[in-house]
Amino acid sequence: MIKKNKSFIISLVFCLCLTSLSKAIEPDVFVQSTVNRASQTLSKDISKKEKMLELQKLARETVDIKGIGFYTLGKFRKEISDEQKNKYSKLFESYFLKSFSSRLSEYSNPKIDVISKDKKNEKYTIVSSILVATKDRPEVKIDWRIYTKDPEKPLIRDLIIEGLSLARTQKEEFASIIKSNDNNIEALFESLKKFIDE
Amino acid sequence: MKKSLGILSVVLFLFSYSNNSKAEEVKDCFEGLNRATFALNQGLDKVIFEPISKGYRKLPIPIRTGTSNVLSNLSNLITIPNNVLQGDLKSAGLNTARLAVNTTIGIFGIFDVAQQLGLVKDYKKEDYGQTLGKWGVDEGCYLVLPILGPSTVRDSFGTLASILGGDPWYNITVKNDTRYFKDSDYYVSKGTDGINFRSKNIDSFDNLEKNSMDFYASVRSLYIQDRKQKILNSNKIVETQDDSDWDDLQSN
Numbered sequence: 001m002i003k004k005n006k007s008f009i010i011s012l013v014f015c016l017c018l019t020s021l022s023k024a025i026e027p028d029v030f031v032q033s034t035v036n037r038a039s040q041t042l043s044k045d046i047s048k049k050e051k052m053l054e055l056q057k058l059a060r061e062t063v064d065i066k067g068i069g070f071y072t073l074g075k076f077r078k079e080i081s082d083e084q085k086n087k088y089s090k091l092f093e094s095y096f097l098k099s100f101s102s103r104l105s106e107y108s109n110p111k112i113d114v115i116s117k118d119k120k121n122e123k124y125t126i127v128s129s130i131l132v133a134t135k136d137r138p139e140v141k142i143d144w145r146i147y148t149k150d151p152e153k154p155l156i157r158d159l160i161i162e163g164l165s166l167a168r169t170q171k172e173e174f175a176s177i178i179k180s181n182d183n184n185i186e187a188l189f190e191s192l193k194k195f196i197d198e
Numbered sequence: 199m200k201k202s203l204g205i206l207s208v209v210l211f212l213f214s215y216s217n218n219s220k221a222e223e224v225k226d227c228f229e230g231l232n233r234a235t236f237a238l239n240q241g242l243d244k245v246i247f248e249p250i251s252k253g254y255r256k257l258p259i260p261i262r263t264g265t266s267n268v269l270s271n272l273s274n275l276i277t278i279p280n281n282v283l284q285g286d287l288k289s290a291g292l293n294t295a296r297l298a299v300n301t302t303i304g305i306f307g308i309f310d311v312a313q314q315l316g317l318v319k320d321y322k323k324e325d326y327g328q329t330l331g332k333w334g335v336d337e338g339c340y341l342v343l344p345i346l347g348p349s350t351v352r353d354s355f356g357t358l359a360s361i362l363g364g365d366p367w368y369n370i371t372v373k374n375d376t377r378y379f380k381d382s383d384y385y386v387s388k389g390t391d392g393i394n395f396r397s398k399n400i401d402s403f404d405n406l407e408k409n410s411m412d413f414y415a416s417v418r419s420l421y422i423q424d425r426k427q428k429i430l431n432s433n434k435i436v437e438t439q440d441d442s443d444w445d446d447l448q449s450n
Contacts, residue, residue, distance in 0.1 A: 195411050
């Protein structure tokens, strides 16, 4: 009886492990599928506005917009009130979606090949890819910082183009706006609003 | 002798500066002046460099590739002494072979034969600013130079070292009166180098400008990150970016 129970428990644990493994999405597969989806959207015969809306939907599903927003706020995220945090999160999401879709919609059918992945720890994997060269620009190396705390729902946290981090660039841009306005976070909110409304 | 002492005192000053400065913080000591120079450079870019770069991009690909190869071959003249100064003798040897092969068989560098032969697969330019960085000299304050663009105190001294005798191409064209080269050869090569770089980045610059709330700060950040990568000879930001920055963040 004990033997039977033991083998049953082992089988059950094995099955559960398999189930959880089957649900986890490999970061490189996740990046390639995200890129393919973006590429499909960009090659569609639809208006630029429709493309931007589709890209925004994709970004909501695959990018950790909230995480990036707080990262780009740097030290100020510890200094602002909860009310300001909520206000900032909403503004940043609108800003990010507009900026993201606007940047991407300029490209027509970019070809990106995923080449390798490097698991840094349980929370992060860096996926390396190549944006294939065209007659107007050389090949570009793009690394993706993938947040894998929930392996079933990996999220993009940063794009590192030829070694240059977009999140870090944005963080320093935001810090510059706040600093040049006597460390007033409201100045950043105003700049974000202005960008969104333009 | 006086010149050597002057250079030594500058290097010592830079070292002492590095000890007093905080790491990981952009030191924009002359921000007001830098922003004004940046605006001037942007104006010049819109009127002169961008239109020329757009025209340059319309040239047939073989011409652009050949020009790019010649400029890359010339840059070996600064890269090789810096490989030596950084203690990277292997790269110094390979780049010397690259220069010799490309200048002769590659017809003054028009064809990158060394790459085709597998001699140097991934050529990395080095300069005196990078060497100072490798030696541990801090970047110092961020600077925007008229026409030349983003730099730092350290990188500006690096540029100065090139003019003071560290760049053999400058020495044989401008500094010394040789029968074979004119001053204009140097300035044309530098101008073409700028146009070549600008033409490869027209779309990314436009995109960055359009999507930046503070374009000056974005360019400053990209320049500082790029120089750090070049000093480390790495394309991986993970080596320079502190992962703890990302800790304790709420996600979607």
